[in-house]
Amino acid sequence: MERINDEGQWIVLMGFIISVALFFLAIIVNQSVTVGQTTSEAVIEFPKNEIYEVREAVIDIAKEGDSLTLEQDLYAISMDRMNAVVYYDIRADRYTDIYYNYDEIEIHFNNGVTKYNETYWLAKKL
Secondary structure, eight states, X not given: OOOOOOHHHHHHHHHHHHHHXXXXXXHHHHHXXXXXXXXXXHHHTOOHXXXXXXHHHHHHHHHHOXXXXXXXXXXXXXXXXXXXXXXXXXXXXXXXXXXXXXXXXXXXXXXXXXXXXXXXXXXXXX
C-alpha cells in the first residue's frame, strides 16, 4: 500500500495558526495604544488654569464683601468664556478663635468633563 504524504497539510495549518495569532496580537497592541492616548488626553484637558482663576476671583469677592451681584457676574462670565458652571457660597464668621474670624467659602466648578469642589477658610483679623 502506498503511504499518504500529509506533511504539507501540517505546514499550511501551522501557517494559518501563526497568522491568526499575529492578527490577535495586532488588535491587542492597537487597543493599548488607544487607551494610552485617551489617558494622556484626559490629563491635558484638565482645566487647572480655569479653576485657579475662579478660585482667585471668589477669594477676592469674599474679601470685598458684596457677593450677590458679583456672584451673578461670575456665573455669567464663566458660562461665556469657559463654558463652565461656577457658583460659590460664602458663610461669614463660621468659626472664631482668639485672633481671627474664619469665613467658609465653598467653590463649585463643573464644565461637563471636570467637576471640582473646594471648601476654603478665609481668615480675618478681629
